[in-house]
Amino acid sequence: MINIVLFGKPGAGKGTQAEFLKGKYNLTHLSTGDIFRFNIKNDTELGQLAKTFMDKGDLVPDEVTIQMLQSEVDKNPHSAGFLFDGFPRTIAQAEALDKFLESKEQNITATVALEADDEILVQRLLERGKTSGRPDDQDEEKIRNRYQEYNEKTAPLMQYYNAQGKFYAVNGIGSIEEVTERLSKVIDNL
Ligand code: AMP
Numbered sequence: 001m002i003n004i005v006l007f008g009k010p011g012a013g014k015g016t017q018a019e020f021l022k023g024k025y026n027l028t029h030l031s032t033g034d035i036f037r038f039n040i041k042n043d044t045e046l047g048q049l050a051k052t053f054m055d056k057g058d059l060v061p062d063e064v065t066i067q068m069l070q071s072e073v074d075k076n077p078h079s080a081g082f083l084f085d086g087f088p089r090t091i092a093q094a095e096a097l098d099k100f101l102e103s104k105e106q107n108i109t110a111t112v113a114l115e116a117d118d119e120i121l122v123q124r125l126l127e128r129g130k131t132s133g134r135p136d137d138q139d140e141e142k143i144r145n146r147y148q149e150y151n152e153k154t155a156p157l158m159q160y161y162n163a164q165g166k167f168y169a170v171n172g173i174g175s176i177e178e179v180t181e182r183l184s185k186v187i188d189n190l
Contacts, residue, residue, distance in 0.1 A: 001080060001081045001106060002025065002081040002109040002110075002187070002190065003081050003082045003084070003101065003106060003107065003108050003109050004021070004025075004027065004081070004082070004083050004084065004108075004109060004110055004111075004112060004187065005084045005087075005088070005108055005110070005111040005112070005161070006021070006083060006084065006085045006086075006112060006114070007111050007112060007113040007114070007157070007158075008113050008114035008115070008172060009116065009118070009121055009147065009150050010121065010125060010143070010146045010150065011116075011121035011122070011124045011125040011128070012114040012115070012116050012121060012172045013114050013116075013172050013176075013179060014031075014085045014086060014114060015031060015033075015034070015085060016176060017114065017179060017180060017183055018031065018083055018085045020176070021083055021180070021183060021184075021187070024180075024184065025081065025187060026080045026081070027079075027080065027081045027082060027083040028076045028079040028080075028081070028083065029082075029083045029085060030069065030072050030073070030082055030083070030084055030085065031086050031087075032060075032065060032068070032069060032085075032086045032087040032089075033085075033086045034085075034086075035068060035072060036050040036060065036068075040054075046064070049064060050064070054135075054136055055135050055142075056136075056142060056145065057136050057141075057142035057143065057144075057145035057146040058145065058149060059089055059090065059149050059153060062090055062093055062096075065087065065089075065093060066092075066093055066096045066097075069084075069087050069093075070096075070100055073100070081109075084097075089149075089150075089153060089157075090153045090154065090157075091153075091156055091157065091160055094157055094160050108161070108164075108166060109166070109190055110166050110167075110168055110186070110187070110190050111157070111158075111161040111166050111167050111168065112168045112169070112170065112183055112186050112187070113158065113167070113168070113169040114169075114170060114172030114183075115169050115170065115171055115172050116171075116172040116173050117173075118147060121147075122140065122143055122144070122147075125137050126138075126140065126143065168186045170182040170183055170186060
């Protein structure tokens, strides 16, 4: 069983790459952003709560996010492994994930980051916002806020996983195929 955390700033290509990797390695893809958006679309209580944070580009509170993620993992008891996309995003989430997996006699195999320059990513997100319909992709101020959240709360996770000997990084700039190839090389060598 392998459990991979796909790591990277907003717009780095996590979702795109996850689509390829999940099939290649037979992993269950869990994107917390997608799950929140699904709940917003269906106007659930969770969706209404998440929306107030997401629309501003703020992170959704840990307690809510952790509980949601755990229940999604529990919905897939026969999974051959998970591809976590957009989770964890804070140290508290990473610690909760480690503890939760440990309780199932599992662990994170590796965290792989897609690296890219902020300015390229901001432009990418603004471009994506023209078609994605996502309010958090359409306003440069909200996008900049997402980067601030990333720098303050998510970036420290690199050190967290590095200390466990589980952090890898690949260049996220290139064609989709090139980046998939780089990620696959890391995963194949685990
Ligand atoms: P994403 O689709 O991964 O870019 O996530 C979109 C938005 O969903 C983020 O800006 C947050 O508001 C929220 N979100 C997604 N994942 C998390 C998480 N692990 N912790 C807190 N908020 C999250």
